[in-house]
Amino acid sequence: MNAFIDFIMGPMVWIAFLIFILGLILKIVLIIKDVNARESYIYSYMTLKHSLRSIFAWLIPFFPQSTRQSPVFYSISYIFHLLLFIVPIFLTSHIVLVNEAFQVSWIALDDGLADILTVMVVLALVFFTIRRVMVPEVKYLTSTKDYILILIVALPFITGFLAYHQFFLYRPMVIAHVISGEIMLILIPFSRFSHMIVAPLTRAYMGSEFGNVRHAKDW
Amino acid sequence: MPNEIKTKDDSPVVKERKTDEAVEAGLARLTPERIKNTINQVLQKETGPRFKAYVETCMHCGLCAEACLYFLSNDRDPAFSPAGKVKQTIWEMLEKKGEVSIDFLRRAVHIAQTQCNVCKRCSMYCPFGIDIAYLMLLVRRICHKLEITPLYIQDTVNSHSATMNQMWVKEDEWIDTLQWQEEDAREEFENLRIPLDKEGADVMYSVIAPEPKFQAGLLYQAATIMHAAGINWTMPSSPGWDNSNMAMFTGDNEISGRIARTFYETAARLKVKRIVMGECGHAFRSTYDVGNRWIGWAMPPFEVVHALEFYHELLTSGRIKIAQKFKKTVTLHDPCNVSRGRGLHDMAREVTNMLCESFIEMTPNREHNFCCGAGGGVINCGPPYKGERMVNNRVKAEQLKATGAEVLIAPCHNCHSGLEDIVHHYDLNMEVKFLGDIIYETMEKKIYKPGE
Amino acid sequence: MEENKSFDWSTDLKEVPVREWEDRFVWVEESHVSPDGETIASIVNVEEGVFTVCENGETWDNEYDKAWSLRPLPDGKFAACVSSDEEWTLSISGDEWENWFDFIWDLQVNQDGSSLSLAIQKDMEYGMAVNDEPWGQMYGNINEMVLSDTGSVAAVVQVSPMAQADIEVFKQGIFSCAVNGKAIEKNFLNIWDISFDSSGKNVAYGVRLDRTDYTIVVNDIAWDKKFQSVWKPVFLSGEDSVVAPVKEGGKWALYKDGQPFWKTQYNQIWKMVVSEKTGNIAAIASNKFGKWTIAQNDQPWNMTADQMISDLFYSKDGSTLVAVLKDKGFWTLAVNQKKWDLSADKVFTPCISSDGKVVCVVIERQGQYFLAVNNIVIPNGYDFMATPVISPDNTKILQKAVKDGVYQRLIMSTDKIL
């Protein structure tokens, strides 16, 4: 059992990161290969200019009409996605771990602030969950899988928070935190979380079709 | 009415009222084997990474719902939301690996052919830019292969396949109609001609089959505009004159491609410089964006100029002069296929302002317009679905009403017919007009001479 | 082009003033020039509702209520569809056919001019007429008319009635191919692209068997295999074999007599031409989406056009293959894999010498017509030009052009141009 835990807390962390990064790269490579083989015609329509134009337009808060029509959801989603990256990357405990392993470090969030941000992420996920239960058009599309996905994102934040505050069961909580973090990382390339890299592609394509062929905006 | 069918949350609708005889006859012929093979063939062999990305990355967030006129008109019934329609069709086909029931298909064909205008508005509201219209067209393709496409639209595709026009217009009827309109128009312009097969003309003018069939007056108007503007133009006497394409709306890509090929080869035979088309949105989409692709023309081999753009050119170059601006208050419906589909919305406003004294915007507009509810082949499914089509576009009626305008300009045949139905059904008391109608009414009836 | 020998190749210039026609008539329609360049003709409006044709300043003997589809014939005469008292017939330089119809259209002339065919409608029944002989049997509708070099005709005819929007009847197949008026046995959902062999006896065409299956039919016998789609079949010269582009597994390939023929699978392939002399087969093809090329005997040309290749012609001896194409917004020609430098708004039908050494073509640039010979554009612009002719010995070119209201039949020496 101890050996297993050591593995989970040690090598597995780096393995999870590798799977996360290599998985995403693999995903992109496979998509491009598949496009070349089966839908290469799309290159006739894609342009870098229109791709970037659309991606950037959609990154500007409240620029697309769609975001203005659902302002609450978009604000929360926007903050959630930002924090999803900022919190773990700039977390003191994480930086310490990286520093021990690789002797590199960078500026860290103030722990108190990190705490608040973590709570915000969890609240955002609670909001997503409530929305899935309450809003009919979202409820209609929701299946158990969607709740599981939310849970998978929520767990590292919840367990990390609990471990940091050492409310109870400190050691198991850290273990649970690391496991849930690893699960999330590993799942990103292989689940709908892969929208992290597929979204820019679909956006680029639609942006090109609209910008280049249809001479219209797509936001 | 489809909105009477309430859906339980997780289970797709199992009950569906009878649709039309062609759908029913087709369903009765199906075997589980054929259903499974056809669905899997289309979804596996005929799609690619794009399809995969669309189904695998949709986060089920429901943001696209806000975009869809069906959803909004049906009191936000989720079954009418874009992703909701995908859930009831594609998702289940994938989940069941093609082993779906007859009832499921009855519902699927109803959704794909009559509850989506493939207008792509939702692609502007989905943060990932997922192309729901494409997914609905895939469902239509499956229905086409299963031979359960609704009756009236299938008949137009049959007509296309046999005559290369949408309305079974016989070859002599076409030519005869042009000659008859030419003769009538000579009452107004002595020497007016509709030059047939004039090799080397600058412009090939093309129309959709309902013009010679039901609205020959539009050919008359177009001829007077061409004549007054001094355009070196021609119309083909042979098949290839009809720029419409219903096959692209039933997923019959083979016939759709054949139509596009005939169209462009007709222009090549006549050795024209460019093609001008009447006020039709889907014909523009077919020739500019869809039919050409199946054939392998990445972009149209000839410049295709929608009437809207052509009028703009005639008015700004002074080839057509307006004697007296149109007096009544007008509003403008942006046809999706030339606004969201080609970015001509600003030109449409300029043309309207050049022609009319008082123009009132309807909102939302430009790329964000709502479809008229007739497009994408929906109106072509015919009388059996007309009642629900009226219910399904209540938002358009509300939008129109809010303008308070006397005249509604709809520079697209489909929109024109669809909006006339809406105006009538909701008792809006508006007159629906083409831009060509207004140009014809307001222009100076004299022939353009350069330098005048 | 043997008949070119009898043309007048020695008179340098003959002129016909045409501007004065404008004063004589209410309006003058577009010009047509006879193959030998001796005659220029137009449909003219004499007064309200009265039409005739003016050939070199002289009008036809008869006047009509309507006239359209004027066409020069190989023998120097002209034919037009004309109407009097709501009836239609063909008039050949003023001589009408005996038969009159309720409507006529699609005038076709075979290569030597021995046969003229029309699609005809009488009492809402449809058929064809060749050299004033209407078909004995008439049909519910007609499409896809073709006239062979031997004078045989064929068309797709509707053999059984169909009520409005009756898709069940359509599904059973209501169209047949009628050769010289006689519908051959089998019916299909659709029939397209009828081809005759050189004897004018055999026909091949593409058909749709049911909603999604297509194949090729030769003399009423269908190939065994079914395809996703098909394009126009052609007979190989001197053989009974039929070659057709077919779509299989999402790709296009050439099949011969129902068996795979060329190895390459194309994104698109159509419009085959066969050289009678060499037996070479060429087709317009695309290997890469949006890029067009020519494939000859399954070998693609080292050239692509990004918009369209519209036509393909072999010289008589088969040595030269000429493609009319549009690339980067302009039309040009490609001769034996080499794109010409000229870029035009319009390119008309090229004229190729029998040995393939001289290729000339009329082009239009910004409203002016020019003659281009072997990639050289002659700088004189004209208001109008008809297809030129190359003399049998390649030394001269007959240019037919209108400038400043005068039609000029001009003999030019090829040496001086090249």
Ligand code: HEM
């Ligand atoms: C997979 C490898 C990971 C390891 C080894 C790891 C390790 C740690 C450690 C040691 C702590 C500190 C606990 C304490 O203070 O005692 C922590 C906290 C935290 N971690 Fe991770 N973590 C990992 C992944 C993640 C991921 C993927 C996320 C979120 C996306 C995440 C979010 C957090 C949060 C929100 C906290 C608590 C911050 C706070 O409340 O101050 N961690 N993590």
Ligand code: HEM
């Ligand atoms: C830079 C990369 C990313 C981008 C641009 C992005 C973008 C989006 C967008 C546009 C949505 C749809 C609706 C909304 O705005 O919420 C979404 C939803 C979501 N994303 Fe991301 N995302 C990214 C990365 C991630 C990652 C790495 C995760 C998790 C590991 C994630 C988890 C989620 C979740 C759970 C939702 C659904 C919210 C709900 O339930 O309604 N995203 N994302």
Ligand code: SF4
């Ligand atoms: S394409 Fe148009 S009609 Fe169809 S789901 Fe999207 S918004 Fe609705």
Ligand code: SF4
């Ligand atoms: S907006 Fe896009 S991601 Fe969200 S449910 Fe609709 S299609 Fe799916």
Ligand code: SF4
């Ligand atoms: S009919 Fe008009 S509004 Fe409707 S889809 Fe077509 S172009 Fe759009």
